[in-house]
Amino acid sequence: MSELSCAGAPPSPGAPDDVAFLAALVAAVGAAHVLTDAAEMAAFLRDWRGRFHGQALAVVRPGSTPEVAAVLRLCHGHRVAVVPQGGNTGLSGGATPAGARRQIVLQLGRLNRVRSLDLANGTVTVESGCVLQQVQQLAEAHDRLFPLSLAAEGSCTVGGNLATNAGGTAVLRYGNARELCLGVEAVMADGTVFQGLRALRKDNTGYSLRDLLIGSEGTLGVLTAAVLKLYPRPRARATALVALQGVADAVALLGQAQAALGPLLTGFELMSGACLQAVARHRPALAQPWAVEPPLAVLVEQSAFDDQAAADDRLQALLASALDSGLIQEAVLAQSQAQAQRLWAMREGISEALQHEGVQAKHDIALPISALADFLAEAQAALDGLEAPLRLMLFGHVGDGNLHFNVVWPSRGAQADAALHEAVNTRVHDRVAAWGGSISAEHGLGQLRRDENRRLKDPAELGLQRALKQALDPLGLLNPGKVL
């Protein structure tokens, strides 16, 4: 099972080459930024959920791009592998060392400068260790929007966001992290600096190294800085919670909302009734606003540039029409920003609430939006075939076809749970593959989904990806055991 710890034999810290290597690291970044003490390193050698644990010769914290380059040149010369790490908030073990080889954790948190802000160009250039929320706040302070928004935004970093091509709740309108980035600076496996910090909206001068590095999870290069796009900040937001009967109706409502609101539609989040009940159990203040719990709810958000009244009118017209036609059963339009925040808190409280519901097999999947309803029916049937007391706790970004398809059951003991977990994974992912979907919509493959991706992906595509890895990192030093 790919989700277990990959810790192997510890490296041999006393070997002569290691001594010289560590001394050279100290010379490059300063003794204070080369951690080798086990207690000091511990937090960097495991992921925050405690699912992955690894070993490293050192945790190295460079403070600038030239220092990153110096560290990578040293690693290249000494044939030591490098595990880039930002906020260490990933869900797939991509930032935790895997295996027993000689490797360091390259902690990029000190690269946290805002290099420049260019309001006329609508861009900000930040180093990769900047925390996402700082970028959001910087944008807001200048009456702009940086739209990337996700649960870990208070501690995840821009480098990790780009390395995993992060998604979140605003993809429907603004796209994934890749679409929010105009240029990157990166250090390649041999220490070469790729200086691609272009702040241009159009540039067709050769292959897009930017787009290749984004989403490569630190296996092709180490991102050190990026030019991010800023957007005009909406003047008003209108938010509603809608009760409906099933996913097919949610997809129909999505189509109507897109036709009526165009790019003003910025949120369309699906939550199953079971998820909302779980939230209410664990945070009673977030009980559902209606008496009879619907099978499904959708959180609809409109961002507007005129005013609140106009925004409310447009959303109300959409919902009135959907009520009249019977497509939806009930709708609650937030009457204030505080009410809107409460509706979003229900959505954002799901992950935490589910932790109390039992053992979970979580899946971060995407499908063509048109296939969602059929996929769900097939996946449910496949799970029923396991004849176990499984509950489906479904939520997600239906406007992106991205479901967090979580299967929950009462624990039967570690070994039985692990076996059931694997059986559930296989059945769900097989159905995803059959419907042309993705087994990692927004979390990346990391260690967690690497083997499953190998099992399901076309060997021709895997071969092409390996050729690219070989071209840019022929010694296999960057983030080994991840992605491929």
Add this chain to the structure above:
Amino acid sequence: MSELSCAGAPPSPGAPDDVAFLAALVAAVGAAHVLTDAAEMAAFLRDWRGRFHGQALAVVRPGSTPEVAAVLRLCHGHRVAVVPQGGNTGLSGGATPAGARRQIVLQLGRLNRVRSLDLANGTVTVESGCVLQQVQQLAEAHDRLFPLSLAAEGSCTVGGNLATNAGGTAVLRYGNARELCLGVEAVMADGTVFQGLRALRKDNTGYSLRDLLIGSEGTLGVLTAAVLKLYPRPRARATALVALQGVADAVALLGQAQAALGPLLTGFELMSGACLQAVARHRPALAQPWAVEPPLAVLVEQSAFDDQAAADDRLQALLASALDSGLIQEAVLAQSQAQAQRLWAMREGISEALQHEGVQAKHDIALPISALADFLAEAQAALDGLEAPLRLMLFGHVGDGNLHFNVVWPSRGAQADAALHEAVNTRVHDRVAAWGGSISAEHGLGQLRRDENRRLKDPAELGLQRALKQALDPLGLLNPGKVL
């Protein structure tokens, strides 16, 4: 000078291996689709502007992806190079054979099927030989928008649009061709089919081969099909022509328009007074709507999802405020779709009008929007230094920082014109590089800008691009002499 014909010695059509190779091609795609007659091939061996001419063993017109794969396997086995060609409307010679090596033109016009239309998913899957306008019309017939829009849309193909990551007039809101594509199918240099026709808005399962192939101008693989994104079709459009004093004011107006209209702002096209005068000279029906010609005009377009009156009100409020503050001098709001089309016709008539104005050195450049005014001042000074009767004819997509920076002069004879052309190019591109810009914003490098890109781009980046080329096309068979 890189813009001259690259025709060299013709290949030797009678060599035994060529005979076997051509026979195998005929067996693969049928005799009717292997052109070897010089007269039949002629139109495929030159670009439409007649600036590039090349040689080929044959023009091969496969009718399906398996036939493309068969042709590429044959070329790989016989070590024959492949020049992919769609509508042959490119401006940089990317689809015309270069050099004297053994090569074929791979004409993809027969791959013109719409494979599937999925309205609920907002996607259409088309083969690469589909003409852009057909895709636009298909979308419109289903009340959707495919936003890519450019001058050659009546004959350019989707494959060429993606291979050059085409831009056009809607990039401000919808992005370049790359942002409009969810998945691609491609045939690689050895005939391997990369089956990446995923119709997903989120998919983080490894390196983005899609984004690497897009913009690679047929040098890494041959695109055979793509999943394109459809958008809701706006219900109304409000269009205005605005007179202003200079580029700095245009950039300020852009900021105000973005703040007021958000994503409803879908067009912001700059035209210098000199360009508008040229249009009026050659098409008197398109004379400017004001008595005193301004130094600069901007065409502003808003797309709306409510109604025409609301759209007009919003645009009028924006323009009234800009008039009050003195930022703009005059504004004409189109009172009908016919008037709006007439305003767009002025913009679209510029390229043709300029052909009558003298010898032209055309530049397809992009800069950070904030640098446009300073760049223009410096570039003008650099041109003044040439002490020639040069006129700057400027237009472009200022919302993308993309200028069509055209320099015009009365002919002094072919040799002197060529020398002046090169001197102008060098001075303009040097200033572009100094301001962090791009020498090919939306047309691609092809043959035309390849050497200039080599001159100006960081050798480290060029080295990485060559490593990728080597990884995916180790024999250098795909579109030789282009890009790198």
